[in-house]
Amino acid sequence: xxxxxxxxxxxxxxxxxxxxxxxxxxxxxxxxxxxxxxxxxxxxxxxxxxxxxxxxxxxxxxxxxxxxxxxxxxxxxxxxxxxxxxxxxxxxxxxxxxxxxxxxxxxxxxxxxxxxxxxxxxxxxxxxxxxxxxxxxxxxxxxxxxxxxxxxxxxxxxxxxxxxxxxxxxxxxxxxxxxxxxxxxxxxxxxxxxxxxxxxxxxxxxxxxxxxxxxxxxxxxxxxxxxxxxxxxxxxxxxxxxxxxxxxxxxxxxxxxxxxxxxxxxxxxxx
Numbered sequence: 001x002x003x004x005x006x007x008x009x010x011x012x013x014x015x016x017x018x019x020x021x022x023x024x025x026x027x028x029x030x031x032x033x034x035x036x037x038x039x040x041x042x043x044x045x046x047x048x049x050x051x052x053x054x055x056x057x058x059x060x061x062x063x064x065x066x067x068x069x070x071x072x073x074x075x076x077x078x079x080x081x082x083x084x085x086x087x088x089x090x091x092x093x094x095x096x097x098x099x100x101x102x103x104x105x106x107x108x109x110x111x112x113x114x115x116x117x118x119x120x121x122x123x124x125x126x127x128x129x130x131x132x133x134x135x136x137x138x139x140x141x142x143x144x145x146x147x148x149x150x151x152x153x154x155x156x157x158x159x160x161x162x163x164x165x166x167x168x169x170x171x172x173x174x175x176x177x178x179x180x181x182x183x184x185x186x187x188x189x190x191x192x193x194x195x196x197x198x199x200x201x202x203x204x205x206x207x208x209x210x211x212x213x214x215x216x217x218x219x220x221x222x223x224x225x226x227x228x229x230x231x232x233x234x235x236x237x238x239x240x241x242x243x244x245x246x247x248x249x250x251x252x253x254x255x256x257x258x259x260x261x262x263x264x265x266x267x268x269x270x271x
Contacts, residue, residue: 011028011029013028013029013037013039013040013043014026014027014028014040014043014044014047015028015065016047018057019206020210021056021057021058021059021209021213022057022058022059022060022061022206022209022210022213023051023054023057023059023060023061023112024060024061024063024202025044025047025060025061025062025063026063026064026065027040027062027063027064027065027070027071028064028065029065030064030065030066030067031067032072032075032077033067033068033069033071033072034064034065034067034069034070034071034072034126035069035071035072035073035074035075035076036071036073036074036075036100036125036126036129037075037078038075038078038096038099041096041099041100041103042099044103045099045102045103045106048060048103048106048107048110049106051110051112052106052110052111052112055217055218057112058112058209058212058213058215058217058220059112059113059114059115059208059209059212059213060110060112060113060114060115061114061115061116061117061202061205061206061209062114062115062116062117062129062133063116063117063201063202063205064118064119064120066119067120068120068121069121069122069123069126070116070118070119070120070121070122070126070130070142071122071123071125071126071129072121072123072124072126073123073124073125073126073127073128073158074096074100074124074125078096079092079093079096097157100125100157101157101160104128104129104132104157104160104161107129107132107133107134108132108228109225109228110224111217111220111221111224111225112217112220112221112224113134113135113208113212113220113224114132114133114134114135115133115134115135115136115137115205115208115209116129116130116133116135116136116137116192116205117136117137117201117202117204117205118130118136118137118138118139118142118144118192118201119138119139119141119142119198119199119201119202120139120141120142120143121142121143121144121145121180122142122143122144122145123144123145123146123147123180124145124146124147124148124155124158125155125157125158127144127145127146127155127158127162127174127191128146128155128157128158128160128161128162130144130191130192131158131161131162131164131165131166131191132161134224135193135205135208136191136192136193137192137193137194137195137196137201137204137205137208138183138186138187138192138194138195138196138201139183139195139196139197139198139199139200139201140183140184140195140196140197140198141183141198142182142183142186142195142201143180143181143182143183143186144174144180144181144183144186144191144192145178145179145180145181146158146159146162146174146175146178147178147179147180148178149175149176149177149178150178154175155175158175159171159175162174162175162191164231165190165191166189166190166191167189167190170189170190174189183195193208215270216254216258216268216270216271217270218252218254218271219249219252219254219255219258222245222248222249222252223249226241226242226245229241230242253271254268254270254271257269257270257271258270
């Protein structure tokens, strides 16, 4: 297991444990409700950049240390302290929100699928973090919300991830009411893929990871990238783009091997 230590905290803010082809990243600020401090944002950014260069990692699980929150979102104590700046914190807010947004995009652009394992409350940017992952597993006591409206701060950046994963009305329900929805409602809304018994979210995420790890890593990377690219296109452009991607995929070594193995009724040997 490896750990990333923030310069301002005594305990590692992020833990990493590799299990076969899966990297498990654990948010480790339980005393601060796993808030996305500057240090934690930086630690996640560094670790994801490293994983992107490690083809031996087939899937990533994003989990959290035991506590009341998977993540409570931005560290409001850090942000409030900067109101004393000459510009009332404007430059700082622009910087930290930009870095957080870049982190969410790194998750989407990472070659490997990312799976959230949520047991407790994911709120504000913590909910955004879950929505940014490719898959999510929730324990039955998990809850999700974007409560900024309660404190005069609309969750505009979480809105980006939510509006791309949920229907418009479900996303607006979370954003306008700030209400915490239970795991079952999050499943119905499409925010999570599975709800499992309390304490089993990590194992549920591992089930996904094991299935993913049995596939061709390069092919999964091609598919994940194409999935998000075509979402931003019109229908005809999306089909044209997907067709180009599929042609290149057909010419790849693992497609030749996989199809050959299927026809020969044997297990494929991925590159």
